[in-house]
Amino acid sequence: MEDGYFYIGQTPYLTRRIDEHKRRKAAEWTKIHKYEFLIDKFDAGLCTSKEAEALETEVTIRFMKEHGWKKVRGGNLSALDEKEIQRVMIKYRKKYAIDDDLYNVLVNELDDDMKVMLARYISK
Template identity: 30%
Template sequence: MDKIKITLYVLELEKGKYYVGQTSMPTFRYAEHIASVGSKWTKLYRAKARVVLEERLFESYEEAKLYENWLTLHWMQKKGWRNVRGGDFLKVEDYLLQRDIEHIFDVEANKIRYFVPSCKYLFGISSDWIIYVLELENGKYYIGSTKHLGKALGKHFLGKGIDWTKINKPIRVLTYFDVPMPNNYVEAKLKLLKEHVAYYGMENIRGGNFERKV
């Protein structure tokens, strides 16, 4: 299958604002923003200059959107989340945007909570079950499963997950993988759990049947 050529761009706007976008027609799209017909954000704050223009090849439009989302989050971290819009994060009202990004972006510290750059499931729902492993503070680990990886990780990193990840705060996502249907994800998760218990000790692992035992 032929790859898709997409241009990623970052626009500097009035009043210290920025916009992150993607297009297959960069000249035309930039002209739309200059004319204030590109997006709600660039209607509110006129475009001044292009500060990033990057042409890349992608396997799919979904992959390009994932990259655009991560680029948006990085510019939020760089310039302040209130000052940047792009990707799936386009709501102009700060309080609405905060609801959309709080699972992955710490608005008080102004930084990305966790970074899983190549994960195609992070900003949506997977048709298959995803098993993931978190490294936690105090030498602890957690093994979970979900179809909404971004939201599941967000709960743990927000301190709204299970007691185990509230007591032992997440440090990073160690690994994740999907279990295609109709395979049994419970068996795959149990196998991974046993391997981690054997290596790290039962007192340091939670997940599956051991989830409620703090």
């Protein structure tokens, strides 16, 4: 994507999907951040759609750690709304294996309303 943004996706039809991103007819993230080039691709082999989405989310989190969570979307972390991304990553920290460094960045960047909600969630 342009300006150092990244989108992680999975598809059995790579050429078609890249064309959709180029024409901004695909993911919301690629509608606001122009596609520039494919960084990498790999064959996940035969797997269920659930397994493919889990792998996509895992790669998304790895890219978030490397490039910053605000600059990457994909898998179950595709929302445009930053608050929603923070909420999901904090809530599902264990499920998505969010490490302490990324977790602390997410928590430190919460606005006051979200900090109150997090405090309530943790105290339950």
